[in-house]
Amino acid sequence: MPKHFLMCRPDHFAVEYAINPWMHPESGANRDLAVRQWESLKAAYEELGHRVSLIDPIEGLPDMVFAANGALVVDGRVYGARFAFPQRAAEGPAYLRWFAERGYPTLEASRVNEGEGDFLTLDDVILAGTGFRTDVVAHQEAQEFLGRPVISLTLVDPRFYHLDTALFPLDGHNVAYYPEAFSPGSREVLRRMFPDAVLATAEDAEVLGLNAVSDGTNVVVNAEASNLQLQLKRRGYEVIPVDLSELRKAGGGPKCCTLEIRGEN
Ligand code: ARG
Numbered sequence: 001m002p003k004h005f006l007m008c009r010p011d012h013f014a015v016e017y018a019i020n021p022w023m024h025p026e027s028g029a030n031r032d033l034a035v036r037q038w039e040s041l042k043a044a045y046e047e048l049g050h051r052v053s054l055i056d057p058i059e060g061l062p063d064m065v066f067a068a069n070g071a072l073v074v075d076g077r078v079y080g081a082r083f084a085f086p087q088r089a090a091e092g093p094a095y096l097r098w099f100a101e102r103g104y105p106t107l108e109a110s111r112v113n114e115g116e117g118d119f120l121t122l123d124d125v126i127l128a129g130t131g132f133r134t135d136v137v138a139h140q141e142a143q144e145f146l147g148r149p150v151i152s153l154t155l156v157d158p159r160f161y162h163l164d165t166a167l168f169p170l171d172g173h174n175v176a177y178y179p180e181a182f183s184p185g186s187r188e189v190l191r192r193m194f195p196d197a198v199l200a201t202a203e204d205a206e207v208l209g210l211n212a213v214s215d216g217t218n219v220v221v222n223a224e225a226s227n228l229q230l231q232l233k234r235r236g237y238e239v240i241p242v243d244l245s246e247l248r249k250a251g252g253g254p255k256c257c258t259l260e261i262r263g264e265n
Pocket of ligand 1: 019020023063066068069088116117162164165250251252253255256257
């Protein structure tokens, strides 16, 4: 089943503030290289048969490339993002406008939430992260608006500040995750819900290997996550490694650059 993704070219990408432990403004980042790496991610999706739509990048919003944070779209309904840090605040309305202009029903969130950075949608439930960015009350707001059960999970390691840095759906029913990124209770929830999950190592997590995108057959994943790739291959997945090292300097990987548009309007 082809997917529909929204992406944002990193034309204004930079590391000029630090809102997560990956970001070092004093070292900066190479924008041209980031654009080339992003282009190869987009090409990988298109080669797999997925559709990619684009939102115009806005000057002064260096993190706007991380489209996953822009919204949560389920059944064609768009729950808007409300960013935790002022540096990214203007991205929320920009993404919401993109959807509103195309006729999608939208909801402006009343609570802080960073879109698909902290909401990952499976067939029967939505997994939602909290602890660093998204307010747990936003989980309830999303559940009410989308009519899907939302399961709250608590993140405890600042390097894995968004749910999508610690877990990704392999398909509609199973996930891969890094257990140590979660609180003891949330770890237990994950163990109960997903007894057959792929468990990633610290080495995989430390290269943002969990920030991957699976269509159920193919998994687009950071090239450096070698153990994870091996595990995925053993399970029969087709692995598509991508190099997004420049975007990782802002704390992002393939999934961060990718907002899934679920269900057309
Ligand atoms: N620099 C961005 C931030 O800290 C990176 C966002 C990465 N996106 C994601 N979905 N994890 O907000």
